[in-house]
Amino acid sequence: MEESVSVDDVAPFDPLSLADHHAAERRLAEVRGSCPVSQPHPRMHFVAAHEDVQRILLDTTTFSARSNFRLDPVNGAEGIRPSGSLPTLDPPDHADLRRRLREWFAPRTLRRLEPRVRELAAAAVRELPVGVDVDLVPTSKRLAVRVVYTLIGAPQEDWGQLQAWSDVLHEILPAPLQGRPEYAAMMNRLGEVLEEYRTGLRAADDTVVSGLAAAAEAGELAPADALTHIWQLIQAGTETTISLITNLVYALLSQPRRWKLLLDQPELIGAAIEESLRRDAPLQYVMRTPHHTTEVSGCPVEYDEQVVVGLQSANWDEAVWGPDALEFDIERDHPAGHVAFGKGPHACLGAPLARIEAQAFIRELLGCRPEVRLATGYVHELADELMVRRPAKLLVHIPG
Ligand code: HEM
Numbered sequence: 557m558e559e560s561v562s563v564d565d566v567a568p569f570d571p572l573s574l575a576d577h578h579a580a581e582r583r584l585a586e587v588r589g590s591c592p593v594s595q596p597h598p599r600m601h602f603v604a605a606h607e608d609v610q611r612i613l614l615d616t617t618t619f620s621a622r623s624n625f626r627l628d629p630v631n632g633a634e635g636i637r638p639s640g641s642l643p644t645l646d647p648p649d650h651a652d653l654r655r656r657l658r659e660w661f662a663p664r665t666l667r668r669l670e671p672r673v674r675e676l677a678a679a680a681v682r683e684l685p686v687g688v689d690v691d692l693v694p695t696s697k698r699l700a701v702r703v704v705y706t707l708i709g710a711p712q713e714d715w716g717q718l719q720a721w722s723d724v725l726h727e728i729l730p731a732p733l734q735g736r737p738e739y740a741a742m743m744n745r746l747g748e749v750l751e752e753y754r755t756g757l758r759a760a761d762d763t764v765v766s767g768l769a770a771a772a773e774a775g776e777l778a779p780a781d782a783l784t785h786i787w788q789l790i791q792a793g794t795e796t797t798i799s800l801i802t803n804l805v806y807a808l809l810s811q812p813r814r815w816k817l818l819l820d821q822p823e824l825i826g827a828a829i830e831e832s833l834r835r836d837a838p839l840q841y842v843m844r845t846p847h848h849t850t851e852v853s854g855c856p857v858e859y860d861e862q863v864v865v866g867l868q869s870a871n872w873d874e875a876v877w878g879p880d881a882l883e884f885d886i887e888r889d890h891p892a893g894h895v896a897f898g899k900g901p902h903a904c905l906g907a908p909l910a911r912i913e914a915q916a917f918i919r920e921l922l923g924c925r926p927e928v929r930l931a932t933g934y935v936h937e938l939a940d941e942l943m944v945r946r947p948a949k950l951l952v953h954i955p956g
Contacts, residue, residue, distance in 0.1 A: 593855040699917060
């Protein structure tokens with residue numbers, strides 16, 4: 557077992573301070589070096605080192621996901637039950653549901669979806685105005701949202717309204733959404749669409765809503781549960797992908813030699829995407845709670861306490877990536893693999909789709925707008941968000 561350093565030696569890292577992303581870069585380096593498992597609140601631990609992060613994510617026997625995406629410094633995981641959505645379930649329920657949802661992320665399904673994603677990416681790039689500064693955050697949001705709604709099968713005429721509701725709900729997270737009128741309205745509308753598929757008013761197709769409606773009709777799934785899964789996909793697939801695209805574009809344009817490297821060698825786009833995921837993890841952390849009292853690197857963790865698993869911190873671990881771990885280096889070797897998509901049984905189902913979206917957008921931008929650059933005077937500031945890391949705005953300019 558590794559020797560742990562007492563929390564008395566260094567101030568514990570509080571994930572509630574993560575919204576101050578730049579300060580967190582320094583603080584996380586400090587805690588990884590001296591106190592990789594800290595206890596910022598009586599019922600909350602923060603895990604910073606890559607090795608511990610991986611071990612926890614892989615160990616579903618010891619660690620439950622039931623408190624995932626809920627951050628409660630006072631009560632920890634006490635009283636939190638799985639919400640029924642995939643990221644909060646434990647075995648065996650988790651494996652059963654994941655098997656059902658995996659169908660929409662299988663290579664053959666994504667091959668069918670990919671041309672549509674490329675069309676949507678091409679449209680997003682074509683819509684960029686020339687000769688004025690434009691913010692790429694709303695542009696990448698439009699793309700991410702359209703792709704998710706295409707995947708799940710939300711009717712196109714509803715996209716605007718669904719997005720308006722989900723924008724409000726995103727602001728509330730990680731607090732519970734139940735009881736919010738926007739949540740009720742969203743579930744109500746998605747429920748109507750599900751019902752239309754279930755009763756045959758809409759012809760069956762290969763979308764998620766259609767597939768889950770068939771499962772509901774066959775009595776394999778309660779319609780309310782189907783709605784939970786659809787909402788979870790919308791949530792999981794939008795803000796994260798916006799972050800990936802905008803972090804990546806910023807990294808490439810902030811140093812023109814990187815953009816030039818991809819213009820010359822577009823086969824490096826995949827490597828640039830992986831490096832962006834590592835350097836700027838869209839999702840900063842996930843949560844676990846032990847089924848029974850245990851320890852992480854010698855630090856005791858009690859039943860019902862919350863463990864905040866630092867994905868971003870793990871991706872910056874100098875022990876894995878060396879002293880230049882904070883550098884964005886397209887040609888970096890990725891010896892252990894980043895954990896931006898998690899690891900193990902809960903690893904991101906949508907990872908291949910997110911990669912397809914980012915590939916399509918960057919390829920389109922390189923091909924059609926190679927002269928794009930950051931807007932003059934643009935100052936890169938990260939959004940004031942706790943869980944998601946992305947620029948607040950990303951102002952670029954395409955010369956007219
Ligand atoms: C760059 C974009 C994305 C990032 C960084 C990301 C990140 C993650 C992470 C870290 C997890 C693991 C959660 C855990 O271990 O507790 C996860 C799970 C998940 N993601 Fe993503 N995600 C992205 C895009 C997507 C997309 C596009 C979709 C679908 C439309 C999606 C669907 C899911 C689902 C369903 C899970 C739950 C898997 C499970 O619990 O078995 N994600 N994602």
